[in-house]
Amino acid sequence: MAGEVSMIGSVILALFLAGYLGQQYLPPPKPRVIGLDLGTTFCSVGVFHPGSGQVEVIADEEGRKSIPSAVSFTLTEVLAGHQAADLADSNPQNTIYDAKRFIGKKFDPDALEQESARYPFKVINNNGSAEFEISTNHTFTVSPEFIGSRLLLKMRKMAELQLGVPVQKAVISVPAEFDERQRNYTVRAANLAGLEILRVINEPTAAAMAYGLHKVDVFNVLVVDLGGGTLDVSLLNKQGGMFLTRAMAGNNKLGGQDFTQRLLQYTTERVRQEFGSTPFLKEDVQRLRQAVEAAKLNLTIHPSATVRVPLHLHSAEQTDSPKRSPVLFQAVITRQLFEELNEDLFQKILAPVKTVLAEGHLEKEDVDEIVLVGGSTRIPRIRKLISDFFGKEPNTSVDPDLAVVTGVAIQAGIMGGSWPLQVSAIEIPNRHLRKTNFS
Template sequence: MSGEMSLFGSVLLALLLAGYLGQQYLPPPTPKVIGLDLGTTFCSVGVFHPGGGEVEVIADEQGRRSIPSAVAFTAAAVLAGHDAVDRADASPQNTVYDAKRFIGKLFEPEALERDSARYPFKVINNNGSAEFLISTNRTFAVSPEFVGSRLLLQMKKMAERRLGVAIQRAVISVPAEFDERQRNYTVRAANLAGLEILRVINEPTAAAMAYGLHKVDVFNVLVVDLGGGTLDVSLLNKQGGMFLTRAMAGNNKLGGQDFSQRLLQFTMERVRQEFGVAPTLKEDVHRLRQAVEAAKLNLTLQPSATIEVPLHLRAAEGPESPAPAPVLFRATIGRELFEELNEDLFQKILAPVETVLAEGHLAREDVDEIVLVGGSTRIPRIRRLIAEFFGKEPNTSVDPDLAVVTGVAIQAGIMGGSWPLQVSAIEIPNRHLRKTNFS
């Protein structure tokens, strides 16, 4: 008997030694499960690398780690991401964005008409579901899940190019307020892109995982997600590794695009004052919009930013109008001016924060961690506003643009059995929860 035990111990020791040597000297296996963040404004894809345990957010061939959530249709092709945005000014009626707002959602006719009025593309009602009407060399309708599938297919290809293997399985994130139908239609979009979804995870939970909160002793977590077009505030209650969403609120019409628009309006007025003509040409407006967006990003890091754009100002549109001589518009924008232009919009962020605390029956000091998600939370004034409200600094240790995709990639690694094994975050369904929306 003792000989058998000794033999068993030797075999076990040999296996452990082989495992250790394999981890040290053999290349780790290639990840086969990807994490997908199908955002309203931008999308990202990430993988959890076995062995080292790092998350990589995969970049495209130009090194960009996210793609715009836009899909453009031409007579010859369907373009996704940056290629679609490049077509937007030339063919706005055939370039669809914000499809996530419509996916799996049932609308009353009046509500759909109201929600779609601000888009340049045509939204139609198909038995309560939204579809987008496209006119190229023919006219046809596409569904929100088809639009989503083109974005997911683009990210699938990015992952396959980076990893060198075919990808068929994924974990995907959705907003916490998505109902069962919206979740199923998001999964359907992934299926259309040739992906099997192993798990659907709520975006606030994914963000909390990115910050490592599923492995530490915290109880009440507030997630402020401010992206390009929407604000979502979620209050998570965590016990052990289990997350329960206690309250949600937000504003579906508030985000970075609104802050950029304020700055664009100000800049266009400066052009009118300086040259006597406001920009009207599509090319001029497009250049100004790009310059304003770049200035907004620079102002998160610098106290001022310079906008310098060549313009072809035209006093009157028409075939007889002479081609105007180009002028150079140049302006320096200070951070204080940017904050002043947007202060009323920034203040709107606090209303849903107060609501989730009230619905969750919590005082400000009861919140253990404040997690920031979304690129617009980089804006210093917004971070100051949240810090002043709670009397403590929010957690900014993770890139807010990539927090959700990082958490989803960690979950993808868990589902793929990657080593070193992580603690999985378990979500407790809260089917009676409703999101309070401000606008």
């Protein structure tokens, strides 16, 4: 009997030794499950690497770690990401963005008409569901989940190119407010891209995982997610590895695009004052918008930024005349000016924060962690607004642009059984939860 026990012990020891030597000297297996963040404005894909335990957010061919959530239809091809976004001004009626706002959602005719009024492309009502009308060499309609599938397919190919192996399984994030139908249609979009979804995880929970909060002793977590087009504030209760979303509020018409638009309006007026006319050519408008966007990003780091753009300045009455020689528009934009132009918009961020605290029956002092998600939370004035309100600094240890995809990639590693093992975040469904929306 003792000999049998000794033999079993030897076998177990040999297995542990083989596993240790394998980890030390053999290349780790490639990740087979990817994490997907299908955002309203931008989307990203990440993987959890077995062995090292590192999360890699996969870049495109130009080294960019997120791609615009845009799809453009031309006479010959369907483009997704940056290539599609570049056509937004020259091919506006056939370049679809913000499709996530429509996916799986039921609309009454008036609500859909109001929602679609802000877009240059045509949105039609198909028995309460939104579809987009495309006119190339013929006219046809596509669904929001088809648009999503083209973005997910592009990210799948990015992952396969980087990893060198086929990818067929994924974990995907969705807003906490998504109902069962919206979640199912998001999964359907992934299926159209040839992906099997192993788990759907709420974006605030994914962000909390990126910050490591699923492994530490915190209870009340406030997630402020301010991206390009929407603001979402979520209050999470966490016990052990379980997350319950207690309250949600937000503004689906507030984000980085609005801050850029204020700056664009200001610079357009400066052009009119200096040269007597405003940019009319699509190319000029696009160049000015890109320069303003770049200035906005620079102002998160520097106290001032310069907008420098060559413009042709055709007016509507001069469209048939020969092109003028370009003029050079230059303007120095200070952070103080940017903040003054947007101060009323920045103040709107606090309304949903106060609402989730009230609905969660919490005081400001009861919040253990404030987590920032979305590129717009990099803006210094916004960070100061939040820290002043709570009397403490928010957690900024994770890139806010990549917080959700990082958390989803960790969950993808868990679903793929990757080593080192992670604590899985378990979400407790809150069937009675409703999002309070400000606009």
